Each structure stands twice: as structure tokens, then as C-alpha cells.
Amino acid sequence: MAEAVAEQKKSAWRTLGLALTNRKSGFMLLFGFAQGLPPALFLGTLYAWLSEAEVDLETMGVFSLVGLAYAFQFLWSPLLDKVDLPGLRRLGKRKQWIAPMQLIVGIALLIMSFLDPKSALGWFSLLAAIGAFASATQDIAINAWRIDVADETATLDILSTITQMGFRLAALIGGALGLIIAERIGWPQTYVIMGAIMLAIGIASLFAPDADVEKRSAATVAANDEEVAELYNAGEVTEKVRIRALIAVGVLWAWAIVTVVVFMVRSMTALPDDRPDVTLFTATYGPLIVIATVVLPAFIAAWVAKQKRDGTNVIIAAPGVGAGHKVKFSDHLYRALVLPLVEFVGRMGWSLVLILALVLTYRICDSIWGVFAYPFYLGELEYTGDQVAFASKFFGVFAILLGLALGGWIITKFGRMFTLTLGATLAAATNLLYADLAVGGAAMQAGSDFVGFTALVNFIAGIFQMTDIDGLARLTFTIFWENLAIGIAGAAYIAWLSSIVAKEYAAVQYALLASLTLLIGTIGRGALGQMIEDRGYYFVFIFTTMIGAVAVGLCILEWIRESRGKAKAGIVAPEAGEVMRAD
Incomplete structure (x- = not known):
């Protein structure tokens, strides 16, 4: 100790x-x-x-x-x-x-x-x-x-x-x-x-x-077959249960794969006037595919986990079961497709609801309005392309890299969950900066002037021989702070997402969770566009700030959940400088 x-x-x-x-x-x-x-x-x-x-x-x-x-x-x-x-x-x-x-x-x-x-x-x-x-x-x-x-x-x-x-x-x-x-x-x-x-x-x-x-090697193949054969040990769900789960999940995944392949073939072979809309397909079928490959299989996995936990429909100890069982192709398929979900659902239990809610909402502030950024800069605020490129590409990328470095240091110093919550808070708060920009940017200009940021922007703009710099400082100031927040949040989010998956099933579990990250943003962009038309950008930025507050609340709940889990496991002071693993 x-x-x-x-x-x-x-x-x-x-x-x-x-x-x-x-x-x-x-x-x-x-x-x-x-x-x-x-x-x-x-x-x-x-x-x-x-x-x-x-x-x-x-x-x-x-x-x-x-x-x-x-x-x-x-x-x-x-x-x-x-x-x-x-x-x-x-x-x-x-x-x-x-x-x-x-x-x-x-x-x-x-x-x-x-x-x-x-x-x-x-x-x-x-x-x-x-x-x-x-x-x-x-x-x-x-x-x-x-x-x-x-x-x-x-x-x-x-x-x-x-x-x-x-x-x-x-x-x-x-x-x-x-x-x-x-x-x-x-x-x-x-x-x-x-x-x-x-x-x-x-x-x-x-x-x-x-x-x-x-x-x-041959020995490794045998070891893998023996690992699969463990599905037949006493206490594991019966083959009948596994086959039912495999068929259900397999049909859902097969539908998803066929849907994507058919759409791609149609789009690549159709005449220009008959090509389907990619954006419409992603917005319409994207959520359905995720439901078919993630949400519904999660319920199926929960059913399998419950069978095992309750001791119903499980294998009873008997001669001939265990590692000596002949391995079937369906066993390998079940282990590759269904077992990663069963393991994750069984390990997380009802906490899975909180985790999925956090995955769906954490990046929503930047993902849901990102496609409207250039219309906002160029159309609403009437900045030039050069000005936007200067602010978003030059200062913006630097700010993200700085945010990532700062996020890594904060994680090391204060822990992953503190940084995850801080990132969500900053990402939500920076929408208020854009709200100010939407109504003239007086506060952003004053802040930029006060810290000397305006002088720095004007100096660098002079090096690039930019002549039109009216309002450039407040735009750059706003984008800088937003991207800094995105960097901090991104560093913490990827670390947290990596930490909750099992190493044995890392590829499947991480890919599934990552696919959900931008789902709400993709679905909500159409409604957000209509909201911009009806209410204006200021209202939308206030609204996205409130959505971001939901993610902050979920981060706090996840922080509490993880802290209780570590306390129950007897881990002392796990935050600053802890060893991060995905066991």
C-alpha cells in the first residue's frame, strides 16, 4: 500500500x-x-x-x-x-x-x-x-x-x-x-x-x-480452439441460446451490411440524375443501421447475460463438456460477433444506459453545428474566405494542438474523469462566445483587446500581408477558445472511451461505441438548420449550450459511478498519476 x-x-x-x-x-x-x-x-x-x-x-x-x-x-x-x-x-x-x-x-x-x-x-x-x-x-x-x-x-x-x-x-x-x-x-x-x-x-x-x-502456430490454433470450446463449460449458456442470439444478431448485421453495399453500388453505377442522396442516406439509414448493429444486439446480449447470471438455460456439469468439445464454425462466429457485446453488457449492467447516454451527447456541441460554421462565418457575419482560413486553419489548428497537450497534462495531474468533465463544461461554455459573436461580438472584441490578442492577430495578419482585418481579432479569439476546449475535451474523451472497453474485444467494442459518438449530431442537423432559419444563430448557440450542460451532468454521474467502483474494488486515490488500463 x-x-x-x-x-x-x-x-x-x-x-x-x-x-x-x-x-x-x-x-x-x-x-x-x-x-x-x-x-x-x-x-x-x-x-x-x-x-x-x-x-x-x-x-x-x-x-x-x-x-x-x-x-x-x-x-x-x-x-x-x-x-x-x-x-x-x-x-x-x-x-x-x-x-x-x-x-x-x-x-x-x-x-x-x-x-x-x-x-x-x-x-x-x-x-x-x-x-x-x-x-x-x-x-x-x-x-x-x-x-x-x-x-x-x-x-x-x-x-x-x-x-x-x-x-x-x-x-x-x-x-x-x-x-x-x-x-x-x-x-x-x-x-x-x-x-x-x-x-x-x-x-x-x-x-x-x-x-x-x-x-x-499450430499450438496457438489449438489454444484458440480450446478457448472457444470453453463456451461449453459448466455455467455457460447452452448452445441453443447461443445459436438464437447469433442468428438474431447475424440477421441484423447482415441487413446493415447489405444496405450499405447496395447503396454504394447504386450510387456508383447510376446515372447522375438517378443517384441517391448521400446526406439523406446517412441521416435516414445511419441511425437505423446503428440501432440494428448496436442497440438491438445490446438487448440480445443483455438477454444472454441474464440467462447466464440467473443460471437458466446454462450447461450443467457433465462428462464430455469443456475443452474436449469439437469446435464448430458457429462457435467462432458467436465469439467474434456476439460475445464482445455480452461481455460489455454483462460487465456494465445498468451502467450501460449512462455510458451510452454520455457517448451520444459528449461531442454534440461541436458536432451538431459544425456543418453550419462556414455559413455562419461567411454568410451571417460576412467575413471573407481569407479571414476565415486565417482564424480557423492557422490559429484554430494551433489551439486544438495546444488543447490536446494541455488536456494530456491535466489528465496526468488531476485524472481522467476530472478532465472529461472539464472538457464537457468548456465545450458547452464556448457556445456562449459564439452567441456573443452572433450579436456583434462586443464582449469578444473587448476580451481580445484586454489580453493583447488583437495586437497579436494584427501583427501576424500583417506578416501574411492581409489588408482586410476588420473584426478579424474577435473571430479568431472566439475560434481559438472553442478549439482549445475541443482539444481538451477530445483528449479526455478518447482516453475515457478507450478505458471502458475490454482488451480482449477492443476492436469491436471501441468501434461500436465510437460509431455512436456523432449519431445525435447527424440526426439533429436538419432540425438545427430549420431552427437557425426560424430563430437565428444567437438562439441556437444558447440552445446548444443547454444541450452541452446535459453532457456535463452525465460526466458527473459517470465520475461518481467510476469512483464508487474503484472504492468498492479497494483502489486508493486513483486519480492523479494513476495507471490507465483497459483490462
């Missing part, structure tokens, strides 16, 4: 320093960068290239389909937990997926650089889809890798912060810097550079540490 207390008294700076100099942290930054670069190139910068190539807007809409790979990546996440790639298992449980996917992304970018998007649009779209699918797949594996390799030095909280920093840096390089490079040397050369970067990361990934897993 004395040793544990002494360990908890480590300074936050020393703990942070040890974590940042750890080899795992270096690769986490690299992996975070690899996660952020492909979306910037496939979903953002690519449209600038298509515009320059005079590709029509309707055709560009087809390219937005690649975003479905990121939105619904959880649909194939069970494969990454239970399927090994032939000849690559020796790389490690996660690296066997990470490195090949990064190489595929790099190759796709390189091939795209040799094509003319207007004359070879079919190949161009196919490569973009392949690259996005590989990128989404590496995201699943990287998120699981982060949870697997976390230890006392490279804690889960620090690794989560670092991955966000890498992601944001990549978004800046693939987005704003990509545009600057393309302006000077051309788009093909720009994509050659980006493809080479992804190839280099893929090669470097081969040398990354991985989870402590055995090399693939």
Missing part, C-alpha cells in the same frame, strides 16, 4: 515526460498521423483537385461515398479481432492489419497521382474507395493497438492524447498544407508526396511494438 501511495505522488511533469519519451508514444504519434492523413486526402483535398479538373458537382457527390467507410467501419471490426491475415500473424495481432492497410493507402495515393481525374474517373473513384476502406480498417486496428499496448509508463490517457495530436497534424498537412503545395507544384506531385509518406509510415509500422501475443 505504501508503495502504491508513493507511486501516486509522482509529479505530473515527470509522469508526462516518461510517457512522451517512451517508444510506444512515438509510434502512437505516427499512427495518429496515419489516421488523420487519408481522410484529409480522400474527403477534403481531393475535391479541390476535382474542381480544378472541372469535374461536375454531381460527380463529386459520388466521391463522398468513401466517407461511408469511416461512418460504418464497425461493421467489419469483428474480423480484426478474430481473423488473422495469412503469413502476417507473426507481425503481431494488430500490426498484421495496420502495416498492410497503410501500404494499401500509400499505393492508392501513388496510383491516383498518375491518373487524370476527368478522363479516368472510374479508376479514380475505385482507388479512392479502396484507400478509404483500408484507412478505416487501419483505424480499427490502431484504436485496438492503443488499448493493447498501454502500460504504466505509456498510459492509455497519454497515448489517447498523442493520437489526437498526430491526427490533427495530419489533417493540417493533408488539408491546408496540401493546398499550398498543390498550388506550387501541382496535384499529381502533391499526391506522390502524400503517398510516399503513407508508404514510409507503413514500413515504419513493421518495427512498432505490439501487444504481448504468441506467434501464429
Whole structure:
């Protein structure tokens, strides 16, 4: 006990320093960068290239389909937990997926650089889809890798912060810097550079540490089969119960996968006038797919867990059961698809309701109104494109990175739940800054003047030779504080989300929870747009502040729940400097 207390008294700076100099942290930054670069190139910068190539807007809409790979990546996440790639298992449980996917992304970018998007649009779209699918797949594996390799030095909280920093840096390089490079040397050369970067990361990934897993061998196969056969031990639910649960969950997931595939095929093969609306599909079918693949299976898993807990429909000790049972394909399928949900629901119990509510609401403040940001800046406030780019890309990205670094330090100093609650509070409060901006920004201007921020903005704007700087300081001041809050909240949220999943089922559980994060924001954007039309931006910012307050309340309840759980488990003073694991 004395040793544990002494360990908890480590300074936050020393703990942070040890974590940042750890080899795992270096690769986490690299992996975070690899996660952020492909979306910037496939979903953002690519449209600038298509515009320059005079590709029509309707055709560009087809390219937005690649975003479905990121939105619904959880649909194939069970494969990454239970399927090994032939000849690559020796790389490690996660690296066997990470490195090949990064190489595929790099190759796709390189091939795209040799094509003319207007004359070879079919190949161009196919490569973009392949690259996005590989990128989404590496995201699943990287998120699981982060949870697997976390230890006392490279804690889960620090690794989560670092991955966000890498992601944001990549978004800046693939987005704003990509545009600057393309302006000077051309788009093909720009994509050659980006493809080479992804190839280099893929090669470097081969040398990354991985989870402590055995090399693939006949003995390992036998051990895995024995692990599956444990489903037949006394006290486990009967095969009949498992088959029923597997059929129910399998049908729901099959419907979701077929729905997405059919929509993509229709969109890629239909004439321009007959193409379905991607935004409408995501808003309409997105929630239904999540209900079919997450919500309803959660109820099914709860039913299975209850059967096991109550001792009904369970296997009674008898000769021939246990590890000696012949393993069936359905056993492997049940373990890959259903058991991760059963484990999570059984472990969390009724706390799952609180967790899902927090997942659905935590990022709602920035996600629900994010699509209206540019209409607000450019249309409502009448700023120029250069002014918005200066404020959001230059100062905004810097503020997010600063927020992530600050969030990582706060987690180390005060604990994960304190930072999670603080992030939710700040994210909600910054909507009030935008409310002031919507009615003239007098308070924002006064605050910017008072702290010397206006002078700094005007000085930097002069370096960039910007002549139109009227009101630039108050816009930049507002965006700076919002993005700082987003950075702090993002660092804490990813760390918390990673901490509540089980290592054994990290890929599936994390992917499922992450898919819910922006669900409410996606559903609510249509209603929010109508609210802006009817009530105006000021009212909407007050409203989103109130929504953010709900997330704050849920954070406090989750904080209490975790504290009680730790106290019950006999963990003393678990906050500052605690070892973050996802066991």
C-alpha cells in the first residue's frame, strides 16, 4: 500500500515526460498521423483537385461515398479481432492489419497521382474507395493497438492524447498544407508526396511494438480452439441460446451490411440524375443501421447475460463438456460477433444506459453545428474566405494542438474523469462566445483587446500581408477558445472511451461505441438548420449550450459511478498519476 501511495505522488511533469519519451508514444504519434492523413486526402483535398479538373458537382457527390467507410467501419471490426491475415500473424495481432492497410493507402495515393481525374474517373473513384476502406480498417486496428499496448509508463490517457495530436497534424498537412503545395507544384506531385509518406509510415509500422501475443502456430490454433470450446463449460449458456442470439444478431448485421453495399453500388453505377442522396442516406439509414448493429444486439446480449447470471438455460456439469468439445464454425462466429457485446453488457449492467447516454451527447456541441460554421462565418457575419482560413486553419489548428497537450497534462495531474468533465463544461461554455459573436461580438472584441490578442492577430495578419482585418481579432479569439476546449475535451474523451472497453474485444467494442459518438449530431442537423432559419444563430448557440450542460451532468454521474467502483474494488486515490488500463 505504501508503495502504491508513493507511486501516486509522482509529479505530473515527470509522469508526462516518461510517457512522451517512451517508444510506444512515438509510434502512437505516427499512427495518429496515419489516421488523420487519408481522410484529409480522400474527403477534403481531393475535391479541390476535382474542381480544378472541372469535374461536375454531381460527380463529386459520388466521391463522398468513401466517407461511408469511416461512418460504418464497425461493421467489419469483428474480423480484426478474430481473423488473422495469412503469413502476417507473426507481425503481431494488430500490426498484421495496420502495416498492410497503410501500404494499401500509400499505393492508392501513388496510383491516383498518375491518373487524370476527368478522363479516368472510374479508376479514380475505385482507388479512392479502396484507400478509404483500408484507412478505416487501419483505424480499427490502431484504436485496438492503443488499448493493447498501454502500460504504466505509456498510459492509455497519454497515448489517447498523442493520437489526437498526430491526427490533427495530419489533417493540417493533408488539408491546408496540401493546398499550398498543390498550388506550387501541382496535384499529381502533391499526391506522390502524400503517398510516399503513407508508404514510409507503413514500413515504419513493421518495427512498432505490439501487444504481448504468441506467434501464429499450430499450438496457438489449438489454444484458440480450446478457448472457444470453453463456451461449453459448466455455467455457460447452452448452445441453443447461443445459436438464437447469433442468428438474431447475424440477421441484423447482415441487413446493415447489405444496405450499405447496395447503396454504394447504386450510387456508383447510376446515372447522375438517378443517384441517391448521400446526406439523406446517412441521416435516414445511419441511425437505423446503428440501432440494428448496436442497440438491438445490446438487448440480445443483455438477454444472454441474464440467462447466464440467473443460471437458466446454462450447461450443467457433465462428462464430455469443456475443452474436449469439437469446435464448430458457429462457435467462432458467436465469439467474434456476439460475445464482445455480452461481455460489455454483462460487465456494465445498468451502467450501460449512462455510458451510452454520455457517448451520444459528449461531442454534440461541436458536432451538431459544425456543418453550419462556414455559413455562419461567411454568410451571417460576412467575413471573407481569407479571414476565415486565417482564424480557423492557422490559429484554430494551433489551439486544438495546444488543447490536446494541455488536456494530456491535466489528465496526468488531476485524472481522467476530472478532465472529461472539464472538457464537457468548456465545450458547452464556448457556445456562449459564439452567441456573443452572433450579436456583434462586443464582449469578444473587448476580451481580445484586454489580453493583447488583437495586437497579436494584427501583427501576424500583417506578416501574411492581409489588408482586410476588420473584426478579424474577435473571430479568431472566439475560434481559438472553442478549439482549445475541443482539444481538451477530445483528449479526455478518447482516453475515457478507450478505458471502458475490454482488451480482449477492443476492436469491436471501441468501434461500436465510437460509431455512436456523432449519431445525435447527424440526426439533429436538419432540425438545427430549420431552427437557425426560424430563430437565428444567437438562439441556437444558447440552445446548444443547454444541450452541452446535459453532457456535463452525465460526466458527473459517470465520475461518481467510476469512483464508487474503484472504492468498492479497494483502489486508493486513483486519480492523479494513476495507471490507465483497459483490462
